[in-house]
Amino acid sequence: MAIATMAAEKQLDLAALRGTPGFVIRLIQLKFFDGFYDTFAELGLTPATYAILMLVRDNPGIVPSSVATLLRLHLPNLTKILHQLEHAGLVKRSRSKIDRRATEITLTSKGEKLMRDAVRLTAPYNRRMLAPLSEAERSTLIELLNRVSPF
Amino acid sequence: MAIATMAAEKQLDLAALRGTPGFVIRLIQLKFFDGFYDTFAELGLTPATYAILMLVRDNPGIVPSSVATLLRLHLPNLTKILHQLEHAGLVKRSRSKIDRRATEITLTSKGEKLMRDAVRLTAPYNRRMLAPLSEAERSTLIELLNRVSPF
DNA sequence: TATTGTTATACTCTATAACTATA
DNA sequence: TATAGTTATAGAGTATAACAATA
Secondary structure (H helix, E strand, C coil): CCCCCCCHHHHCCCHHHHCCHHHHHHHHHHHHHHHHHHHHHHHCCCHHHHHHHHHHHHCCCECHHHHHHHHCCCHHHHHHHHHHHHHCCCEEEEECCCCCCCEEEEECHHHHHHHHHHHHHHHHHHHHHCCCCCHHHHHHHHHHHHHHCCC | CCCCCCCHHHHCCCHHHHCCHHHHHHHHHHHHHHHHHHHHHHHCCCHHHHHHHHHHHHCCCECHHHHHHHHCCCHHHHHHHHHHHHHCCCEEEEECCCCCCCEEEEECHHHHHHHHHHHHHHHHHHHHHCCCCCHHHHHHHHHHHHHHCCC
16 A cells, blocks of 8 residues: 555546446455455465365366356466465365366365355455445345346 | 356356455456457557546646546556656646646647547447446446445 | 655566377 | 467566655
């Protein structure tokens, strides 16, 4: 956080940008990222590793190409992260016996424990990020976002 | 676009991630960025330069530190972009007479023309990105997003 | 002593090309 | 011939430190 502090910016005209959803979404994403690190850095998780480990938790044996597609990562970049996660003892990679080109990813017990800890922080984090909204509005927002989302 | 194509990913369990607004917002932002380049690349605009030029258009004489704060950019990075925009003849920078450390940014007539062209593409682009929603739902979403946004 | 803007630089994220091993 | 995964590398985006000019 070295970005200049707010000052007389209040009287500026932001109407056009505030009506541009792409711009507002970018600001919100930065807010979620900042909040993510505040919450999950103590567990050593980044937004990317959180999503990867969660996807593996719910889909044991998933292959890297599926993870890459769903999380919008390029396979070479995912390979590097998976190498780190394996080195940290959080996931295990093993050759598929059906298609020996494919690698099946599963969580280790250490990975499972980490995600249990992470899940405990998740709901409060989400609530904090959406604090300006009521419970009903939060549900509405999440539903609308999922309809707009590519998946 | 070299990310693997969708295949058997449909039968995977994505419930946890879909209930995580930060994750869905990230996917949506990528969708908006892709769509932005499809729409505005012909004008030579990026999401960053679009936002900067729009902010200058609506706030002529705005100083770089305010732009940086509002757009969540760091001043050294903004400096570089402003240099490019000035070199492209889209903005003009002049020393403030009140505070001679400050630089006042304004659009050139070329910059104004560019933004008129850009504005014509904006509404259709936004509508396309939010196509899965009805008109009323679009308004609701934009209103909720603005309430969650830091500004 | 603090702030504005700049330069230089480092770091992270994302993207592409080329290779291997399997199919 | 095509696909899964890997390696190496390039590029864009973001971050920090140090400085000059001005307040």
